Amino acid sequence: MIHARGLTRRFKIKGGDVAAVRGLDLDVPAGQTVAFLGPNGAGKSTSLRMLTTLLAPTSGTAVVAGRDVTADPAGVRARIGYVGQKNGAGDGFRARDELITQGCCYGLSRAHARRRADEVLELLDLLPLARRTPGTLSGGQRRRLDIALGLVHRPGLIFLDEPSTGLDPQSRADVWRHVLRLRTEYDTTIFFTTHYLEEADTMAERVVIIDHGRVIADGTADRLKDELAGDRLAVTPAEAAGVTRAAEVAARLAGAAEVTVTGGTVGVRVPDARTAMPEYLRALDAAGVPAASAEMTRPTLDDVFLSLTGRTLRESDDARPPADDAPGTPAETPTRSASDAPPTGRGGPVDPAGGRAPDASGDADTSGTAAGRGAR
Amino acid sequence: MTTFHRDVWTVFVREITPVLRQPMTLLFNMVQPLLFLFVFGSLLAGTGGPGGAPGGGSPWQWFVPGILVMMCLSGPLLAGWTMLTELIGGAMERMLVSPLNRTAILVGRTLKEFAVLLAQAVLIIVMAVPLGFDLRPAGVLAGLLVLVLFGVGLGALSYVLAIASHPGGDLFWAVTQFLMFPLLLLSGVLLPLDAGPGWLRAAATLNPVYYLVEAERALFDARFADPAVPPGLLAAAAVAAIGLILGNRAIRRAI
Numbered sequence: 001m002i003h004a005r006g007l008t009r010r011f012k013i014k015g016g017d018v019a020a021v022r023g024l025d026l027d028v029p030a031g032q033t034v035a036f037l038g039p040n041g042a043g044k045s046t047s048l049r050m051l052t053t054l055l056a057p058t059s060g061t062a063v064v065a066g067r068d069v070t071a072d073p074a075g076v077r078a079r080i081g082y083v084g085q086k087n088g089a090g091d092g093f094r095a096r097d098e099l100i101t102q103g104c105c106y107g108l109s110r111a112h113a114r115r116r117a118d119e120v121l122e123l124l125d126l127l128p129l130a131r132r133t134p135g136t137l138s139g140g141q142r143r144r145l146d147i148a149l150g151l152v153h154r155p156g157l158i159f160l161d162e163p164s165t166g167l168d169p170q171s172r173a174d175v176w177r178h179v180l181r182l183r184t185e186y187d188t189t190i191f192f193t194t195h196y197l198e199e200a201d202t203m204a205e206r207v208v209i210i211d212h213g214r215v216i217a218d219g220t221a222d223r224l225k226d227e228l229a230g231d232r233l234a235v236t237p238a239e240a241a242g243v244t245r246a247a248e249v250a251a252r253l254a255g256a257a258e259v260t261v262t263g264g265t266v267g268v269r270v271p272d273a274r275t276a277m278p279e280y281l282r283a284l285d286a287a288g289v290p291a292a293s294a295e296m297t298r299p300t301l302d303d304v305f306l307s308l309t310g311r312t313l314r315e316s317d318d319a320r321p322p323a324d325d326a327p328g329t330p331a332e333t334p335t336r337s338a339s340d341a342p343p344t345g346r347g348g349p350v351d352p353a354g355g356r357a358p359d360a361s362g363d364a365d366t367s368g369t370a371a372g373r374g375a376r
Numbered sequence: 377m378t379t380f381h382r383d384v385w386t387v388f389v390r391e392i393t394p395v396l397r398q399p400m401t402l403l404f405n406m407v408q409p410l411l412f413l414f415v416f417g418s419l420l421a422g423t424g425g426p427g428g429a430p431g432g433g434s435p436w437q438w439f440v441p442g443i444l445v446m447m448c449l450s451g452p453l454l455a456g457w458t459m460l461t462e463l464i465g466g467a468m469e470r471m472l473v474s475p476l477n478r479t480a481i482l483v484g485r486t487l488k489e490f491a492v493l494l495a496q497a498v499l500i501i502v503m504a505v506p507l508g509f510d511l512r513p514a515g516v517l518a519g520l521l522v523l524v525l526f527g528v529g530l531g532a533l534s535y536v537l538a539i540a541s542h543p544g545g546d547l548f549w550a551v552t553q554f555l556m557f558p559l560l561l562l563s564g565v566l567l568p569l570d571a572g573p574g575w576l577r578a579a580a581t582l583n584p585v586y587y588l589v590e591a592e593r594a595l596f597d598a599r600f601a602d603p604a605v606p607p608g609l610l611a612a613a614a615v616a617a618i619g620l621i622l623g624n625r626a627i628r629r630a631i
Contacts, residue, residue, distance in 0.1 A: 084473075087466050093394060097390070105476040
């Protein structure tokens with residue numbers, strides 16, 4: 001569905017020019033759900049705008065839905081759906097009117113466009129709001145209307161630019177429930193950007209992480225976590241004096257890395273916590289420093305980002321250096337210290353919307369990691 | 377019907393639907409010209425007015441075309457505002473990413489301005505007749521045609537300005553506010569320029585609206601051979617041509 005090679009976009013700014021996207025290579029097969037994850041200013045939206053013909057690439061090529069974005073933008077436009085960051089429905093226009101207009105924009109007859117408008121209204125639970133104007137809708141309802149606008153012409157590929165940003169947790173879950181239906185019921189290829197880690201983790205079968213305009217990781221969330229971050233064990237010996245000894249034991253575990261000692265607790269990164277934990281506990285017993293408590297944590301995508309860039313996504317967003325053009329991105333230099341590892345490892349404080357409705361996360365966890373989907 | 381015509385129709389129907397659903401908005405948007413018509417016009421008529429137009433008609437004969445030009449200035453000049461809000465919001469982007477012909481976006485929107493302007497002009501004329509405006513159908517028809525020609529061009533220029541002002545929007549207000557009153561005051565819409573000093577009359581000769589107003593007054597009086605007609609027609613045609621050419625270029629490059 002998407003084949004991009006060396007896609008690059010430079011912007012002229014005061015005192016020179018800046019590469020927002022540098023040499024993006026990307027292949028997305030039909031039917032896949034891909035999350036494009038990165039901090040603000042990483043190049044997510046610029047990439048998306050190039051793939052959807054809204055922005056001409058400075059160099060590189062992209063074939064989207066079988067058409068070249070530069071040579072045949074009209075061909076691309078007719079075959080994709082696009083839901084931008086902002087609300088697509090115009091002020092003062094009724095929801096249904098805008099949907100009919102949208103159908104006509106894509107070449108449907110007015111009668112056909114009316115039919116499709118009613119279908120997508122129903123699909124997104126918007127029928128009772130058909131005669132309302134955007135100004136009278138809630139944030140979540142507007143976002144659903146935006147998605148409905150993107151679906152009128154039944155695109156096989158839909159781009160969603162931060163579909164849930166700015167929504168309350170319940171509306172986010174609601175929007176995602178509808179997006180995921182596209183995948184299960186219509187086999188739509190979905191390409192979305194987000195800076196919510198948890199969304200990338202649970203909604204997508206593939207995560208592409210971008211930073212400073214470059215792809216720095218690409219794979220299933222699980223694979224990225226296994227390969228780039230690994231699980232963490234945290235064990236507190238029964239006697240505080242045993243901490244040093246316990247840390248030495250931890251360092252000898254198979255594949256152990258980044259042994260830390262914080263307070264009376266030993267932390268260690270291992271490839272697979274489920275096998276490493278019993279092994280570690282047995283070794284501690286044998287060494288005469290029995291454990292009082294033990295905990296294991298799966299890494300989050302933030303840990304993946306941290307291990308790739310040396311900073312967390314959250315920090316990157318807060319610092320917000322858009323189009324930061326510092327030469328040489330600090331890739332592959334894990335420099336985490338003992339103090340910042342535990343908070344990011346729990347994943348709790350990282351994602352502002354941790355309290356999602358339980359039904360959506362349940363759905364997503366099972367379908368989001370369905371291994372067979374990519375092969376289809 | 378070609379794809380282009382279909383796309384123009386799509387845009388036109390989208391733009392005109394809210395107006396048709398709430399026709400009263402047409403009247404609300406005419407509050408200013410209506411006030412000028414009834415209040416300023418009546419004052420002017422009360423003073424005996426600059427009614428000494430060739431043909432010796434009433435002051436209304438002189439004033440009504442001016443009010444129409446005034447309406448034709450404010451409406452289309454601010455037409456870009458709706459486009460700007462849709463550029464700042466996501467509605468324009470949504471259309472630009474669709475296969476909709478981009479020239480059709482401009483033409484469809486302009487057609488809507490054209491329809492609205494025509495309806496408003498007819499309303500003004502109908503309301504002016506009881507006040508003493510002498511209706512000359514052929515002249516009114518010709519006058520309206522030249523008027524909407526100008527309006528279409530000005531509307532297109534307003535779209536250019538909207539696109540140029542994106543994404544901030546300040547430029548749009550700065551330019552329209554800066555232009556509106558000089559264009560209006562230096563056109564002789566409200567009071568005849570003949571009474572003004574020489575420098576003012578000289579400045580007016582640089583204002584296309586001045587020629588338009590003069591031509592409209594002749595046309596509404598059915599004086600088709602009046603020497604004021606060709607310059608006014610030329611001014612309107614030039615504004616229309618420049619507006620549509622620049623507008624088309626701007627929208628093709630938009631975003």
